[in-house]
Amino acid sequence: MKKIFSRPESLRDAATHYCPGCGHGIAHRLVAEVIDLLGVREKVIAVAPVGCAVVAYDYWDFDCCEAAHGRALAVATGIKRCRPDRVVFTYQGDGDLAAIGTNETIHAANRGENLTVVFVNNAIYGMTGGQMAPTTLIGQVTSTTPGGRQAELQGYPLKISEMLAMLPGVKYVERRGLFCPQEIIKAKAALHLAFDNQIRGGGFSLVELLSPCPTYWGMSPAAAMDWIRDTMVKEFPLGRIK
Amino acid sequence: MVKSANILGQEEKIIAAGSGGQGIMLLGKLLAEAGMRAGLRVTWLPSYGAEVRGGTANCMVVISKSEPGSPYVEKADTLIVMNQPSLGRFLPRLRQGGLLLYNSSLAQASVKTALDVRGYPFTETAAAAAGSLKAANMVALGAYIAVKKMFPAEKILEIIQEQKRELLEMNRKALLAGIALVK
Amino acid sequence: MLFLRPGLSGMLYRGAKVNKEKKILLSGNEAIAEGSIQAGCRFYAGYPITPQNELTAYMARRMPEAGGVFIQAESEIAAINMVLGAAASGIRAMTSSSSPGISLKQEGISYLAGAELPAVIVNMMRGGPGLGNIMSSQSDYFQATKGGGHGDYHCLVLAPSRVQESFDAMFSAFSLAEKYRVPSIILGDGMLGQVMEPFSVRDPAAFAGEKTVKVPKPWALTGCAGRGPNVVKSFYLRDGDLEDFNLRLQKKYAVILKKEARYEGTMLKDADLVLVAYGTMARICSAVVRRLRKEGKKAGLIRPVTLWPFPVQAFLPKASPARTFLVVEMSYGQMLEDVKLALNGRAQVSFIGRAGGGFPLEEVIAAEARKL
Incomplete structure (x- = not known):
């Protein structure tokens, strides 16, 4: 009998703590599959964010470092400069990467650090209970925008990926969505390219993944997938940005 | 080694002050370096940061037979000033009976506190003897070592020679001209 | 070389x-x-x-x-x-x-x-x-x-x-x-x-x-070749885990307190008055002590080399029998609190401090010391 599907070597056999329908499980698995595919599990050092994915190291079976909220790319810079032959990546949410850590994000990108960034954008703060994120859509209801996000008061959804793509130090930026199998396959291909860039010494690569948060969007898991497809992609169009 | 240095008391505390670009820091460092090479204990403390950007520069040098206490000189034994504003600012910091050595090209002094008030045209002398206004610090240094007889000119020249060979001739002329001013 | x-x-x-x-x-x-x-x-x-x-x-x-x-x-x-x-x-x-x-x-x-x-x-x-x-x-x-x-x-x-x-x-x-x-x-x-x-x-x-002591670092993140994955973290969400971790830290700190407190003592044995200062203030105070000794006043100096752990041992009667201490800082009395804790009421503690640009001058410290 031929085995055609199994848990990636880079993923531990652990029960998930994520909510039903959460996109982190898919993203974790994709990262693990790509690392297996590239055969670099023993060379990987991951930097986990503050947010729902802080315990990513409970799922991944390789070296991991926790970073303070927003500081993942500073920590990753320190690791990668000291261990240039290791494969170092950060896994960050929208609040971590595009609000509290904007400075660290922009400057690591601008230095062209040879790092891979997995940017999970679910347009909300999950861990703290559904507050507005920098990427929250106009009109989107959160616990801190009870009447919906208003541009006049809270500004616009921050397109950090497009901003980063402008920097000469940035090699590769792509946005994908985790809302259907075809898209998930494309997301994996993007991650593969982003890690491969680093291994080849190519420079800063970032993959943004639009990811569902049914709990704080107040939707069923299926409706959350549809909301990405029908609403979120209008603000955050999919495809290669750089 | 100590024989080459001649400090009257236990300690010589110097404040050197002027405007940025007059070579005040270098003057102080040369004194500290000469003191160190003579086997004495020394400290050199610069003014720094915003104060330097404001256009004034000063440094404090302590040359001592024993371990110096504060590198910050509250009351100086010697005040070397290169311009009028520095004279006004630091004169109150010269101890009763200390040495005031000022640049008469750029400052005028009518002072009673100092035991020894000496004004020499450092800037004019530098221009005449060394061909550069920038060597006024070396003229002042020459005058200082001539008055205090703490270090022989060769010791200072030896240090300059090791550092900035291309400026050696200019600095040598300026230093000797400074010594000659006192004689 | x-x-x-x-x-x-x-x-x-x-x-x-x-x-x-x-x-x-x-x-x-x-x-x-x-x-x-x-x-x-x-x-x-x-x-x-x-x-x-x-x-x-x-x-x-x-x-x-x-x-x-x-x-x-x-x-x-x-x-x-x-x-x-x-x-x-x-x-x-x-x-x-x-x-x-x-x-x-x-x-x-x-x-x-x-x-x-x-x-x-x-x-x-x-x-x-x-x-x-x-x-x-x-x-x-x-x-x-x-x-x-x-x-x-x-x-x-x-x-x-x-x-x-x-x-x-x-x-x-x-x-x-x-x-x-x-x-x-x-x-x-x-x-x-x-x-x-x-x-x-x-x-x-x-x-x-x-x-230089070379310490092996089996915990370091170098990639998990030949070993299980390492995790560097400070997040402990499960009941009791963070308390256990904190207790472990406290145990470590207790060892540091016991073993690593360092100070430099100058003429403490016969001193009637002990100055206490660290850093630049200590070098200034050492000049004050020399000056006071010349004047015949039995002064000494405790210079904490480690501030944490604070060298409590320097303040025990067998190390510093003096009954009068003078703390000098470029602050308005921060180390002063640790000195008072170390002496635990057994001696009189005076203080001179300046901050914000100035610092206690030799003359000022000496004048204060002469009064004590």
Whole structure:
């Protein structure tokens, strides 16, 4: 009998703590599959964010470092400069990467650090209970925008990926969505390219993944997938940005 | 080694002050370096940061037979000033009976506190003897070592020679001209 | 053997020859920078702030020569977190700053303590609060010794008082940080950073052998080849885990308190009056003590070398039988509290302090001491 599907070597056999329908499980698995595919599990050092994915190291079976909220790319810079032959990546949410850590994000990108960034954008703060994120859509209801996000008061959804793509130090930026199998396959291909860039010494690569948060969007898991497809992609169009 | 240095008391505390670009820091460092090479204990403390950007520069040098206490000189034994504003600012910091050595090209002094008030045209002398206004610090240094007889000119020249060979001739002329001013 | 490029801050001293006594003029900032490299530091990240800029500039030149990494970070916060990453990967790492910048670094310092990572943080203190000024100060004593950031933690704090000692202290700072897996702080001040003094050039090999302890780092993040994955973290969500971790930290701190408290005592045995000061203030007080002794007054000096752990043993009657103590600080009384705790009411404690640009002058301290 031929085995055609199994848990990636880079993923531990652990029960998930994520909510039903959460996109982190898919993203974790994709990262693990790509690392297996590239055969670099023993060379990987991951930097986990503050947010729902802080315990990513409970799922991944390789070296991991926790970073303070927003500081993942500073920590990753320190690791990668000291261990240039290791494969170092950060896994960050929208609040971590595009609000509290904007400075660290922009400057690591601008230095062209040879790092891979997995940017999970679910347009909300999950861990703290559904507050507005920098990427929250106009009109989107959160616990801190009870009447919906208003541009006049809270500004616009921050397109950090497009901003980063402008920097000469940035090699590769792509946005994908985790809302259907075809898209998930494309997301994996993007991650593969982003890690491969680093291994080849190519420079800063970032993959943004639009990811569902049914709990704080107040939707069923299926409706959350549809909301990405029908609403979120209008603000955050999919495809290669750089 | 100590024989080459001649400090009257236990300690010589110097404040050197002027405007940025007059070579005040270098003057102080040369004194500290000469003191160190003579086997004495020394400290050199610069003014720094915003104060330097404001256009004034000063440094404090302590040359001592024993371990110096504060590198910050509250009351100086010697005040070397290169311009009028520095004279006004630091004169109150010269101890009763200390040495005031000022640049008469750029400052005028009518002072009673100092035991020894000496004004020499450092800037004019530098221009005449060394061909550069920038060597006024070396003229002042020459005058200082001539008055205090703490270090022989060769010791200072030896240090300059090791550092900035291309400026050696200019600095040598300026230093000797400074010594000659006192004689 | 010449291993220093002396006096990088002064154009005159670039490439200076070392004289026969193997002495050069070096500033405190430069001595700390060179000392750290000699002690094996191979990663430095920093952000410009006066009065420690010479240290950063020295590192920018010297670190690449030593085969290490220098990064001018986008902020103090980024710098300390880069240091955290470097330390997590097992490399000796350091950052430096001055008071306002150190406030920004507190987040990262707390995370270093929480992740039990060894790293060195240099604070060349300046006047505060707020933007304050760039003059010398000792007003960050509480921040350095009592934690500084959030949580129950301590950093090991060393307070050199002279240029030569600043160089030497870097060996202890790195060795102790690695031995106990704690961040260690060099608590200097603006004057110590700026002052140039004769510095003895030593044979680095002999020196390193004396003070550098190589500690294996099985916890470091190097990739999981040949072992299970390592995780560097300070997050403990499960019931009881964080308390267990804190108890482990406390146990470690108890060992440090017992074993690592250091001080320099001067003429304590017969002293009627003991001055207590650290850093630049201690060198000024040592001159005061010499002056008082000449006048026939039996004065002594306790100079804490470690501020945390505070050298309580120096204040026991068998070490310092005096009944009168005079604490002198460039602050309005921070170390004073630890002195009072150490003496526990057995002696009279007086205090002289100034901050915000000024500091107690020799004459003022001597005059106060004569009254006691």
